[in-house]
């Protein structure tokens with residue numbers, strides 16, 4: 001009956017915060033062996049940040065008609081919230097890369113598992129990513145797209161975990177810098193679960 005997320009997340013502790021000390025009633029997902037999610041970034045904070053990013057992007061892309069390429073699956077919610085705030089012509093594309101196995105650790109070997117349908121050559125391309133962690137995935141994607149000769153290529157990432165970086169990455173539009181914790185919610189998963197949480201939580 002209860003959609004995994006909304007009801008349950010309202011009771012979550014806020015990591016490091018005040019006044020959110022009710023323990024989560026996580027129902028089926030809160031078996032004692034399961035890690036506990038705690039809210040790191042609330043839906044309101046996310047909304048404010050997506051608004052800020054949209055304003056920056058609108059300023060830079062006015063008069064252009066870019067292709068926004070979302071990196072599946074993690075960026076789907078961010079993409080959906082972001083594009084509805086953009087009031088200029090644009091195209092929405094998705095690419096799916098394999099980087100992580102089922103779990104928390106990156107395999108480091110990246111490949112395209114669902115390719116683009118649109119022609120990128122000569123277009124203004126903006127990548128929409130959920131999180132830049134080691135940077136290996138996005139570096140691979142930037143190289144992959146650069147070879148297709150876009151007119152411009154930029155990166156918008158909702159979150160950045162710089163402490164984990166293995167290769168340098170320039171993020172043109174950044175939402176939040178986050179601590180070295182495993183995050184779930186607002187598109188981010190742990191083993192394909194928790195993507196539907198409306199807040200970004202830390203899995204402890």
Ligand code: IMP
Nearest residue numbers: 074132133134135136137182183188189
């Ligand atoms: P990277 O190649 O290590 O930068 O990882 C990139 C991808 O790994 C992201 O696009 C996410 O899909 C996933 N990822 C990295 N960190 C997290 C996390 O904390 N939670 C969930 N997914 C993550």
Ligand code: MG
Nearest residue numbers: 071074130131
């Ligand atoms: Mg991702």
